[in-house]
Amino acid sequence: MQTIEIFAWLLPVAAIVAIVAMSIRVLLEYERGVVFTLGRLQAVKGPGLILVIPVVQRMVRVDLRTRVLDVPPQDVISRDNVSVRVNAVVYYRVLDPERAIIQVEAFDQATSQLAQTTLRSVVGQHELDQMLAERDRLNADVQRILDEQTDAWGIKVSNVELKHIDLDEKMVRAIARQAEAERLRRAKIIDAEGELQAAEKLVQAGDIMARNPQSMQLRYLGTLSNIAGEKSSTIVFPLPVDMLNLLRPKE
Structure with missing residues (x-):
């Protein structure tokens, strides 16, 4: 009889201990628990130690840390009818655990x-x-649109980054040819601008020499100095125009 009485006394105690053990929940600093009592929202609890009555209550654990979402590659037709594959990464976090659980499934x-x-x-x-x-x-455009639409779910989209924009091989070659043509165009423009500036300077120099005959003589001497410095077997001496005028017969 005593053994039966002991078991009869221990059974309720063990049941109570088991219920208490099943009721204990520990939420970390970055976690919150959305507690429902008989299907109705009771409260958002945590962090720390909380009690959830089995059968009567149910708790949904929500992580408040920033999550990284890898968006799989998407086939897109651009506005100029080019087919590309684009993927991205999205950073978001739950600000309101209650709305994140109640307003949207998963x-x-x-x-x-x-x-x-x-x-x-x-x-x-x-x-x-x-x-x-x-x-x-x-x-910025994708982040703004996502943030506006997920605000009703209690979610904040903090950043969006496009990872890759993949093109087919034909389009890559076409872009390379376009870039090469653009570089050639710029090179030709630079050469033409250089020729124009050189021509303008030559015209200015000619005007100065025409107004000052002595500068032409200095130019002759500079040319002779350059020729003398070169290893050449033939040297041409320029004859001043004034000397030719002296050799002309007088009328």
Whole structure:
């Protein structure tokens, strides 16, 4: 009888200890628990030690740290009808655990799907040159649209970064030819500008020499000095025009 009485006394105690053990939850500093009582929202609790009554209550654990979402490559047709594959990475975090659980089912999957559709929509509104040259602008546009739409879910999208913009081989070769043609065009323009500046300087020098005959003589002497410094077997001496005038017969 005593053994039966002992078991009868220990059984309720063990049941109570088991219920208490099952009720204990420990939430870390970056975690919150959304507690439902008989299906109704009771409160958002944590961090620390909380009690959840089994069967009667249920707790959904929510991580408040920044999450990294890798958006898979998306096939996009740009505004100038170029087919590209674009992928990105999205950084977001839960600001309101209550809305993140109640307002949307599986907020992480919902954010991923929304990021994919938004990426295709934004990138498709730009031409290929804008995608390659204005990546920061595209990042800001995608981040702003995502943040506006996920605000109702209690989620904050802090940053979006486009990782790769992949083109097919034909388009890569076409862009390379275009870049080479642009470099040749700039080189020709620079050469033409140099020739123009040299011609202008020569005209100015000619005008100065025409007004000052002595400068022409100095030019002759400089030319002779240059010729003498070279290893040449033939030297041509320029004859001043004034001497030719002296040799002409007088009328």
